[in-house]
Amino acid sequence: MSHTDTPSPTDTASRPDPRRTVRPRTAAGRSVLVLGASGYVGRHVCRAFTAAGDRVSGIARSAPADLAGVHWRPLDLVAATTEDLVRCLAGADVVVNAAGAVWGVTDEQMHRANAELPARLAEAVARTPRRPRLIHLGSVHEYGPGPYGIAVAETFAPAPVTGYGRTKLAGTEAVLAGCRDRGLDALVLRITNVSGPGTPTGSLLGMIAAHLARAADADPDGPPPLRLTPLTAERDFVDVRDVAAAVVAAARCPDSGLVINVGRGETVPVRALVDRLIGLSGVPVEVVEADRDGGRRGTADWQTVDLARARALLGWQPVRDHDSSLRDLLAAALPHRRPAAAGR
Incomplete structure (x- = not known):
């Protein structure tokens, strides 16, 4: 399905941004902490960092048996206090927030997981003496309905129409506020619909x-x-392993305080x-x-994202087509x- 790949005229991805923080990043050997590591995307993120040679710790209520090489720290993240999170962050170079709630939960549970947890996490990072790079996984649902035929760029004003989209946007805003007001070193990856091995039955x-x-x-x-x-509907679907590769690329990126779209950049009915x-x-x-x-x-039935910023700042683009994703x-x-x- 073809689409008009038109970024917003106010897009600043290719120009210097005052929020950027240039900091050298090693290619491997980092200490990486993944929140929500037992979830669908979290598992693949753990595998991608492990394959890159990093030391990976996962936080979740229970540890899955199919993730080799990951050190597990059992914790109910929704119930965790800021102090609990500060203790977990000690020694981490990179922190990935892959935790969240979408299916089979109440509105209150969704708000606690998607809005309150990122806010507490941003506060915890701000309190950590050796501040890690924070990568927060957002959602395309934060944008709300996109203009038909136009790939949505990061500069489009979000207007979510679902409880999930509103709570995810609140989490994103908490992280970006931490960058703006407290100097956090963080990026938000705004991810489209995800497919591939292990796709949850709730989707x-x-x-x-x-x-x-x-x-x-x-x-x-x-x-x-x-x-x-x-x-x-016609939607933008991206393979979960391509998402994980984007997260690893974000850990190396010197830019900070930005939202970066992650998808295929095309729609499929x-x-x-x-x-x-x-x-x-x-x-x-x-x-x-x-x-x-x-x-x-x-x-509202059509949506895709512009990937110019991901290509420019992360050096990333999706490599798996829909057939390989569906087969796996x-x-x-x-x-x-x-x-x-x-x-x-």
């Missing part, structure tokens, strides 16, 4: 992969249909992505969409079923 693609896994063992008369809400996932699985599942009420597609999602969800051939 659309993860839920479909779980349905396909059940359908593969269904009655020989045929698997049950997959009933979904209308799939009218969600229905086409769903159909491709099912086709690659080889499971003959029928998709039944709910009535669309005769509604006409609006600008299926390989993890249906380990005993081989995905269909590439041309199918």
Whole structure:
């Protein structure tokens, strides 16, 4: 799907910024602390830093068994005080906040995880004598509906329309305020929709992969249909391993106090992505969409991000296409079923 890759005329990614803090960064051997390390993105971030030769510690309520080489510190981050976080930060060169809440939680729980925790973390970093680089993982939902046909640049004014988007924006603003008011060395990566191995079942693609896994063992008369809400949207999907690579690049970046978009920089119709996932699985599942009420597609159904700043400041761009991401999602969800051939 083509799109108009038009940055805002006020974009300052290519010009000097007064918030930049130039500081030498070693290529490897850093002490890296990942908050929310047992989560979907957090696990891949841990693996990426470990592969880069860094010493990785993970903070979560419980440690998964499939992450080798990560030192675990059990802690309920939502309940943790600023003092708890200060103690955890001791000795860290890089801190990644991959914690957050999106599915199956109350509004209060979402606010505590997405807004209050980043604010406490920014305060904790400010209190740490040897201040680490902080990388906060934000969300494309902070922008709200994007203008149809235009890739949203970081200078577009955020206008979130969901509770998730509003709480994530509050967390981002707390981190940026710490940079502006207290001299924190931090970047915010604003991430689009994520796919790839381990996609959670709370997400659309993860839920479909779980349905396909059940359908593969269904009655020989045929698997049950997959009933979904209308799939009218076109979205920017990026592989989780590309996201992790962007986080590692952000740890080396000398710039500070900025938001940087992370995505593929292109849209894909969600229905086409769903159909491709099912086709690659080889499971003959029928998709039944709910009535669309005769509604006409609006600008809220289309969104992608501009990647000029990520390319310029991080030297990063996505390398995995949708097929490889979907295949690896299926390989993890249906380990005993081989995905269909590439041309199918």
